[in-house]
Amino acid sequence: MTEPALRAHPSPVRLEHDLCILQLPADFHTVPGLDEYQFSFESPSRKASVVLSILPVDIPPNGLQAFAEIFVLTRKAAELEVRSNGRLDEEDSILFDDGAMAHVFYACSDDTSVSRFMGWATDCKFVSLWVGLEGHDGEACARLADEVFNGLRI
Numbered sequence: 082m083t084e085p086a087l088r089a090h091p092s093p094v095r096l097e098h099d100l101c102i103l104q105l106p107a108d109f110h111t112v113p114g115l116d117e118y119q120f121s122f123e124s125p126s127r128k129a130s131v132v133l134s135i136l137p138v139d140i141p142p143n144g145l146q147a148f149a150e151i152f153v154l155t156r157k158a159a160e161l162e163v164r165s166n167g168r169l170d171e172e173d174s175i176l177f178d179d180g181a182m183a184h185v186f187y188a189c190s191d192d193t194s195v196s197r198f199m200g201w202a203t204d205c206k207f208v209s210l211w212v213g214l215e216g217h218d219g220e221a222c223a224r225l226a227d228e229v230f231n232g233l234r235i
Contacts, residue, residue, distance in 0.1 A: 093232070096120055100135050100206045104232035128215035131229055136207040145183040146176040149202040153185040156198060156209070164191040170219065182235075188219065195219050197226040201235055208235050 091107035098120075105122055109131065112121040122131040140148050153174070161167040172187040183202040188195070195217060200209035212229055214222040 094122060096133065098135060100137065100235075101133075101208050102234040103133050103229075105131060105229060106232075127225065129225055130211075130213045132211040133233075134207075134209045134211075136209075137205065138202075138207055140202060140204055140207075142180055142204055145180070145202045145204070146174065149183040149185045149200055149207070150174050152202070152207060152209075153187065153198070153200055156200075157187055157189070160189055160196070160198070164189070165193070167191045170195075188222070190217065190219065195222040197222055199226065199230065203235070206235075208233075 093107050094105040094109045094111060096103045096111075103120070106124070108126050109122045109124045109129075112123050114121050118135045118137070120133045122133075123129070138148070153172075157169065157172075161169065168190050170188040170190055172185075174183070174185045176183045181203065185200045185202075186198065188197045190196070194213055194215050196211060196213040198209065198211050200207060210226070210229060210233065212222060212226040214225060
């Protein structure tokens with residue numbers, strides 16, 4: 082009798098950068114890119130994409146929320162412009178109680194996909210995550226965004 086072959090579990094995808102760390106589930110793979118501050122990943126089984134962007138900046142603490150809100154306004158406009166029948170479904174902007182970080186968020190959909198964008202501004206960087214999913218299941222996209230966020234260390 083032969084023993085069944087041991088199947089190694091795929092390793093999670095891990096990106097370590099000076100300004101943050103991102104660990105994604107093993108069903109994601111890296112998509113080659115040209116920008117040293119933008120990293121793309123795909124999961125064919127989930128029909129999902131993730132984009133991590135890191136922008137080194139020097140922001141005074143009293144300007145964190147304004148910077149984050151201006152950045153997200155530009156990002157939303159660009160995303161809605163390229164989407165067919167793009168719709169903004171949710172959005173939020175907060176300054177953390179200690180004033181050391183601002184967070185911006187929006188959810189978007191169109192005829193073929195749903196996405197969520199999250200961004201964090203600190204005094205030295207703006208880190209953003211964009212999570213997109215084919216189809217119309219906003220709840221599945223939210224769960225995936227939470228899963229991806231859980232692997233992010235800013």
